[in-house]
Amino acid sequence: MDSAKWLDIGPVDQLPSLGARTLPVQGGKEIAIFHTANGEVYALINECPHKQGPLSEGIVHDTTVTCPLHSWRISLIDGHALGDDEGCVPVIPVKIDNGRIFIGRAEALQGQG
Numbered sequence: 001m002d003s004a005k006w007l008d009i010g011p012v013d014q015l016p017s018l019g020a021r022t023l024p025v026q027g028g029k030e031i032a033i034f035h036t037a038n039g040e041v042y043a044l045i046n047e048c049p050h051k052q053g054p055l056s057e058g059i060v061h062d063t064t065v066t067c068p069l070h071s072w073r074i075s076l077i078d079g080h081a082l083g084d085d086e087g088c089v090p091v092i093p094v095k096i097d098n099g100r101i102f103i104g105r106a107e108a109l110q111g112q113g
């Protein structure tokens, strides 16, 4: 694993199933890490494209999360709002290696400034 490119953020089994945890980024935007029912892991900037609701507190269903504020459904795969809603939140690439989660370093730091 190329550590210049990938950031180790800890073991998969510390992520609650169907839940999320947040990862503060120094000087940048908080990231939400999601765990789906079938064990996949996704990372998005923790801000709903509607009014910056904390997506990490939403409900995960399949590969979507429902925003806790006004119930927009956001794709965990590409960050787009689903249905009639429009907007997109940045997605951070994720890799699982040896039971650990790695996220794209450059993308994670992009929310800076």
Ligand code: FES
Pocket (backbone or CB within 6 Å): 048, 049, 050, 051, 052, 053, 067, 068, 069, 070, 071, 072
């Ligand atoms: S802030 Fe997420 S739906 Fe309104």
